[in-house]
Amino acid sequence: MKKILTVTLNPAIDVRYNVENMRIGEVNRTKHIEKTAGGKGINVSRVINQLGGDVTATGIVGGFTGKLFLSKLNAGNIKNDFLETSYETRTCIAVIDKDIKGITEFLESAEGTTEDFEKFMEKYVSILENEKVEIVCGSGSLLKGIGKDAYNPLIEEAHKRGIKFILDTSGESLVKGMEAKPFLIKPNQEELEDITGKKFNNLSEVVEAAKELVKTGIQVVMVTLGGDGAILVTDKVVYKGTFPKVEIKNTVGSGDSTIAGMAFGLSKEMELKECFRLAVACGTTNAMLDSTGNIDLDILKDILEKITVVEL
Template sequence: MGNILTVTLNPAIDVRYNVENMRLGEVNRTKYIEKNAGGKGINVSRVITQLGGNVLATGIVGGFTGKLFLSKLNLDNIKNDFLETNYETRTCIAVIDNNIKGVTEFLESAEGTPEDYQKFIEKYTSLLDNGVDIVCGSGSLLKGIGKDAYNILIAEANKRGIKFILDTSGESLVKGIEEKPFLIKPNQEELEDITGKKFNNVNELVDTAKEIINSGVENVMITLGGDGALLINKDVVYKATFPPVKIKNTVGSGDSTIAGIAYGLSVNKSLEDSFRLGIACGTTNAMMDKTGSIDQEVLEEILPKIKIEKL
């Protein structure tokens, strides 16, 4: 089994409020509240841990919320080695009301410095040299560090023959593509944002993905919400679909998908089977109340129902 390193450069304390009949401009009382260590890479780490994989979480944290964040990781039995700074780790709030379609989110921003990032690079390269097979870099970046922050991480992994899976958006995705990661995972909206195109069908998505592949990225995975996902490389185009399920909380489903793919690759599953596992993990997460989490029994029920076809 290979070793997986997750990188979360803008972690958070994720707070989930369950309410009934939320009213703007009025007092709303919660029916349930939950606080977890959050950030896209943390969701990836949690699901890989639940799958039984070898995963270490790293990134940058700070302040009192940073200490709470690390304590939550430890409670979840997620192995971690983070750079601690003086800047306060952010808090993000998700409000779930069964009477409202979708999840209402409030996302703070957080600060960092170029000096903190340089210290992190030293930690990161040391971790790579201790034996890593796959790196998952996920999420947004701290304010104050460059939009090309993922580029150095990808380059250092590539030097060592380590697969780098990049899940970010906007300018940091555009920059990251330049360093030719093993896999990127935009959704359709994110791909439209970085290309300036509006996609009307799967063929247009595939054509754009192949343009990115021609620039050096090995695999492009495009998530399509309820319509499943595409996985494209120079040899094949896969389309994945999942069965109708009762959706509870879609937050973290993309991260759970990345976790399933990374875990599958780490135990030498084929790319197709890793893709299937990833989609099953993302679907299972959507059926859970907790963000970035799966249930093994549900996963085992869902996995055979994931349909993968070659286009």
């Protein structure tokens, strides 16, 4: 089994409040509260752990919330090696009211410096070399104060060592990161529209846009399509993956679970088609649970048999 490294450059303490009859401008008392180590890369690590993979999480943390973050990772048995700085790790709050459709979120931003990132680069290269990493998953947003192209040197250092780099971010950091030619990117349809500056009217247009990105040197483009499943495009093949009708409870973290399934499949040297099937199954399983960035192996086993992957 190949070693996987996840990179979370803007982690968070995720606070989840369950309330009833939320009222704006008034006092609201929580029925339940949960605090977890959050960030897209952490969700990826957690799911890879649940699948039985060999994974280490790294990134940048700081302050009192950074120490709480690391204690949560350790309590969850997620192997980690983070750079600790003086800047406070952010807190993100999700408010869930059973009478309100959707989740109300409050997302902090967090600071960092170029010097912090340079120190992290030293740690990152050391991990790549000493841990014999073969797959890297870079996920999520970037700290304020470091460049929007921060993923580029990470990708380039992976390239030097023949390591596959999976990039899952959005906006300018995705556009910049694509210039370094990661092995795989995973935009959703809206993010792909932002990248290309086009509005897609059908699946064929999505596929063609993904093919254009592959021509730039990115080996695999996986586009998630919400309830319509996902597509996977390389220079040789196009796959469409769909999942059965299920009860959706919480889609937050489904994209991260999809990345985890793909990375785990690659670490087991599964065929790309089967990596894709597992990726779609993991994303679906996460959506069937109340928690974020989690899978249930029994549900996964059942769902995996029902995932349809066809060549277009």
